[in-house]
Amino acid sequence: AQSVAQPEDQVNVAEGNPLTVKCTYSVSGNPYLFWYVQYPNRGLQFLLKYITGDNLVKGSYGFEAEFNKSQTSFHLKKPSALVSDSALYFCAVRLHSGYSTLTFGKGTMLLVSP
């Protein structure tokens, strides 16, 4: 079985400061890892993904994420937060091989204050 843990319900950061939203995963093989963002009353928007190769993945809106196999983590980061980054962020995982569903974490609310 595969699972994703997002240990923080909410992350608060001041605008201009760096932000990190944490994610750890558990799968019985090699993972594909994803970050999605959900703005209020909207659907889920794809931010970035890790397939293979470079552990640092760059995505939309200046976000990046670092895959750490030994720590089974895929933390989302941004060097300088914007108020408009305030949203609900979901980490998700699926297996490399065969067919598998995309499993989401419970989400982390990011609040960026002016």
Next chain:
Amino acid sequence: EPEVTQTPSHQVTQMGQEVILRCVPISNHLYFYWYRQILGQKVEFLVSFYNNEISEKSEIFDDQFSVERPDGSNFTLKIRSTKLEDSAMYFCASSEGQGLGGELFFGEGSRLTVL
């Protein structure tokens, strides 16, 4: 930019009534999904659909649920006899394929309220 569209955006129904939620996936995508999100909770997988049949379904997707692709564009989720606990936001998604970690593209969601 192509997008997944869902209708209705919000539906209110009485317990025991049938509900059909509709989705138009991105046109060249081959895999289709339904997820749901109960208010304040995580996004949960319901079912995936490929080549006109269900590929995988979760424990949530019991006999009250069904999916169909009645024509070349629509993908529907039917709940035969709604229960209070079916109240949630239902998201349709599609993906081009399974390879290269094919990301899912989600619609804006259909909010179902069961009274």
